Amino acid sequence: MSTPVAHFYEFGSFRLDLEHRLLLHGGEPVALAPKLFETLLLLVERRERLVGKDELMSLLWPDSYVAESNLTQNIFMLRKILGEGGPGNEQYIETVKKRGYRFIHPVKEIQESRPLRAPEESESRDTGPTPEISTRRTEATTSIAILPMVNVTNDPTVEYLSEGITESIINSLSRLPQVRVIARSLVFRYKGKQLDALKIGHELAADVVFVSRMVVMESTLIIGAELVEVSSGWQLWGEQYHTTLSDILKVQDEVSTSISAKLSLRLTEEEKKRLGKHYTENPEAYEAYLKGRYHWNKGTGADYEKAIEYFKQAINLDLEYASAYSALADSYVAFDFYGVLPPWETSPKAKKAAISALLIDNSLAEAHTSLACVKMMYERDWSNAEKEFKRAIELDPNYAHAHNWYSHFLMAMGRPEESLAESQVALKLDPLDDSVNQYLGWHYIHARQFDRAIGQLEKTLAHNPEFFLAHVTLGMAYEQKGEVEKAIHEFQKAYELEENTIVRGFLGHAYAIAGNREAAQKILEELEDLSKRVYVPPYSIALIYTALGKTDDAFEWFKIAYASHNEWLNWLKVAPEVDSLRADPRFTDLLLRLNLAPDK
Numbered sequence: 001m002s003t004p005v006a007h008f009y010e011f012g013s014f015r016l017d018l019e020h021r022l023l024l025h026g027g028e029p030v031a032l033a034p035k036l037f038e039t040l041l042l043l044v045e046r047r048e049r050l051v052g053k054d055e056l057m058s059l060l061w062p063d064s065y066v067a068e069s070n071l072t073q074n075i076f077m078l079r080k081i082l083g084e085g086g087p088g089n090e091q092y093i094e095t096v097k098k099r100g101y102r103f104i105h106p107v108k109e110i111q112e113s114r115p116l117r118a119p120e121e122s123e124s125r126d127t128g129p130t131p132e133i134s135t136r137r138t139e140a141t142t143s144i145a146i147l148p149m150v151n152v153t154n155d156p157t158v159e160y161l162s163e164g165i166t167e168s169i170i171n172s173l174s175r176l177p178q179v180r181v182i183a184r185s186l187v188f189r190y191k192g193k194q195l196d197a198l199k200i201g202h203e204l205a206a207d208v209v210f211v212s213r214m215v216v217m218e219s220t221l222i223i224g225a226e227l228v229e230v231s232s233g234w235q236l237w238g239e240q241y242h243t244t245l246s247d248i249l250k251v252q253d254e255v256s257t258s259i260s261a262k263l264s265l266r267l268t269e270e271e272k273k274r275l276g277k278h279y280t281e282n283p284e285a286y287e288a289y290l291k292g293r294y295h296w297n298k299g300t301g302a303d304y305e306k307a308i309e310y311f312k313q314a315i316n317l318d319l320e321y322a323s324a325y326s327a328l329a330d331s332y333v334a335f336d337f338y339g340v341l342p343p344w345e346t347s348p349k350a351k352k353a354a355i356s357a358l359l360i361d362n363s364l365a366e367a368h369t370s371l372a373c374v375k376m377m378y379e380r381d382w383s384n385a386e387k388e389f390k391r392a393i394e395l396d397p398n399y400a401h402a403h404n405w406y407s408h409f410l411m412a413m414g415r416p417e418e419s420l421a422e423s424q425v426a427l428k429l430d431p432l433d434d435s436v437n438q439y440l441g442w443h444y445i446h447a448r449q450f451d452r453a454i455g456q457l458e459k460t461l462a463h464n465p466e467f468f469l470a471h472v473t474l475g476m477a478y479e480q481k482g483e484v485e486k487a488i489h490e491f492q493k494a495y496e497l498e499e500n501t502i503v504r505g506f507l508g509h510a511y512a513i514a515g516n517r518e519a520a521q522k523i524l525e526e527l528e529d530l531s532k533r534v535y536v537p538p539y540s541i542a543l544i545y546t547a548l549g550k551t552d553d554a555f556e557w558f559k560i561a562y563a564s565h566n567e568w569l570n571w572l573k574v575a576p577e578v579d580s581l582r583a584d585p586r587f588t589d590l591l592l593r594l595n596l597a598p599d600k
Contacts, residue, residue, distance in 0.1 A: 008110040009044050012090055014082065016044060022428060023081075028452070029424050029431075030081060035060060035143065035205040039074045043093060043103040052100040073202040075101060142263050143180040145206040146170045148191040149223075150213045158216050163191075163297070164290030165223075165252060169210070172256045172275055174398060178265050182206055183400075185432035189463075201230030208236065210259060219244055225255055227262055237262045246283040279361070280324070285317035289324050296331060299434065300468065301338035301498055307331045322364050325357035329370035333377060336567060337469070338500050342535040343565040347378035365396035369405055376409050377567040380595055385409055400430035404439055412596070414573045416447045432463060438470045445477050446574040453477040468498040475506060480576050484514040501527060502568075505540020509577060512547030520544055537561070539568035546578055555586045562593060572596065 009016040015024040021037055023030045038060055043051060056071055075093060082092045092105045146169050149162040167184060174181045182204050190200055197209040212225040226238040237258055241251050256275055280286050292310035295303040311328040314321055332350035336343060351374045357367035372388030375381040389406040392399065403426035410419035423443050426436045437460040444453035457474040461467060475490030491507040508523035524544045527536050542557035561569045572578060573596045581587045591598045 010108040010110060011044070011092065011105045012082075016041065020424075020428075022424065028456070029427050035207075036074055036077055036081070039071075040078055043101060044107055047103040047105075047107050050096055050100050050102050056100065074205065077203075077205065142178070142208065142265075143182065143204075143206045144173065144208045144210060144259070144263070145182040145187050145201060145204045146173070146210045147187055147195055147197070147200065147212070150195065152213050153216045155216065158214075160291045160294035161216070161221070161248075161287075162214050163188075163294055165214070165248070166212075167293065168252050168290075169256055169259075172252065172277075173259065175275060175277070176260065176265060176271055179260075179263060183430045183432070185430050185434075185436075189432060197228040198230060198233055201228070206230055208263065212255075221245060221248065223251060223255075227259060245287055248283060249278055249281070249286060280314070280318045280321045282318040282321075285314045285321055285324070288314035288317060289321070289327070292324070292327060292331075296327065296334075299334075301335065301500065304331050304335040304338070308335065320360050322357045322360040322367060325353045325360070326364060326367040326370045329353035329357065329374065330366075333370070333373045336377070338498065338502070343378055343567065347374065347565060350374050350378070363395055365392040365399045365402060368392035368395065369399070369402045372409070373405055376405075376412070377570065378565045380565075380570065382409075382413065382595060398429055400426045400433060400436060403429065404436050407439065407443065411443060411446050411574055412570050414596070416443070416574070419443055420447070434460065434464050434467050434470070437463070438467065438473055441470070441477065442473050445473065445480060445576065446571065448480075448576065450477050450481040454481065466497060468494050471497065472503060472506060475510065476577070479510050479513060484510055488514065501530065501536045501540050505537065505543045508540075508544035509547045512544060517548065520548060524548075537566050537568060538564060539566050543577060546581060551581060551584060554581065555584075555590075558590055562590065569594065573598070 007018040009018070013026050014030075015027075016022075017024060018041070023037065023040065039056070042056060042059055053068060053071060057068065060071070060074075075095070079093055082090075084091055084093070090105065092103060094102045094104045096102060146166060149166045151159055151162040166187075170181055170184055170187075173179055186204060195211060197211050200206075201209040207230060209228045209230060210225065211228060212223060215222040221241075221243050223241045223243070224239075225241070227236040228234070229236050239255075239258065241254070243251050253275075260275060280289070288310050292307045292314060295307040295310065308328060308331045311324050311331060314324040315328065318324070329350045332346040332353070335341065336346045336350075350370070354367055354370035354374055357364055358371060361367065368388045369392040372385045372392065375385035375388060379385075386406075386409060389402060389409060392402040393406065396402065403422045407419045407422035407426065410416075410422060420443060423436075423440050426433075427440060430436050438457065441453045441457035441460060444450070444456060454474065454477045457470055457477060460470045461474065464470070471490045471494035475487045475494065477487075478484070478490060479487035487510045488507065491503055491510055495503045495507065504523050504527055508520045508527070511517075511523065512520035524541065527541050527544070530536050531538075531541065538557045538561035542554045542561060545551075545554035545557060558569065560566075572594065573591060578587070588598050
């Protein structure tokens, strides 16, 4: 049996991973559209020799005619990504006027042997679908950017419609292997901006761009849509729809079908079914679901609360709405991170919703992910949680949040390398998603790579300065780096955005580490008094006692956290904020009770 070999190219601080079709900079993944990756790979493989423009054009776009400006734009984007002309003044790509391009930076080709694993080990450690993702992207002949639908009405109360319709079309077309759909997080950064289809198409390295506008007039919905070819600027297709909310599902089907037809996709019968698949035929249930997704995407405690109510409403209108059940389960799990409701209230509701979704549609990857989260977060049923995560990824290898949450699981198990691999897959699939980016920073903290964590979280907050969890996580990173005043600032900023007890716990912990025992003690007393009336995550109180050096009290509160299934306890094996307790036999006992075997 041959030994598996991983193939890389290294140049400067970059590494090109051929197996996963990934560009890494300093070990961190760089968001790179497939055509840009292919352009870079062609130049690197033909390094130090002139590659003619005609040769590059024929290799990159073998089945279609595109303007030379597409290639020029790709080279421009690559130079920008590689940092040419920056502080280091490194040069990678040379232009030979009127002829072509040459990759001039020294390249080191690396082949690394990978040890063969026993079948059972391979099964438990398999990062799953990465090769399939790569294969799908390689085979895709067309990439498309579905830009956010413009709400011309300027009525914020119908914004859920414009966002929901856009997201639905993205999800529908993403089911087709012949087309690569640009991730939601990438296209939604253009929301609220003047949309220049050609410029955005070039920036995203998309072959075609879908642009649409929506006007709501009383009970009538008017949608104008067009499909633009980036290379030529031609309109491939355009249509206007006059409809009502009751017919919105039908319009979405017509739009998706028209796009697939104009892209000349040869769909199998199964793919046609997938393209037109609905999880409900009830327009009122669908409208409630869209409202729920709108609030879910905002990602605040108050919005998760609203999302829960809308998903419940959708289910009441259609008891067979699998997607709504799954979304409801996810909302309970996410809502729990805000420490508002106790786990013994959210856990049964989340589990019931996830199981209901699976009973209706066992092929729904989102539902398997929901159930896996319940088993991981509340039940600490580690083996079945992993089975559900793997099943979700098997069903939909391109579902970024399955990889993201599976990475959470792997970190809890103390398997940081596998966790990073899953996190990088999630990032590649949805490179600008706030939670995926924030989680990568959280991963680096628990892998004890604090500088990388800070860099990642600062990038996340540059994209969304109001993202509460990113401020919390950045505070954790600064504290572990020893920059406690910066940590305190981040926890205070997080508390301004979301007044909850989890942040208070981390803030009290940071005050104690900084030597401000009085401030830490004050927060501790407030939380203990509050816990007599409402739910306060016990982990928050245990943290402050830990930093104050009151270990007996800390372990008493950890016991309460264990009994109440406080989810923050699940990462105790790797959490740096409790390192001072690891030598205590009670810590080992707690890990064993959590079914988290301590490291020998």
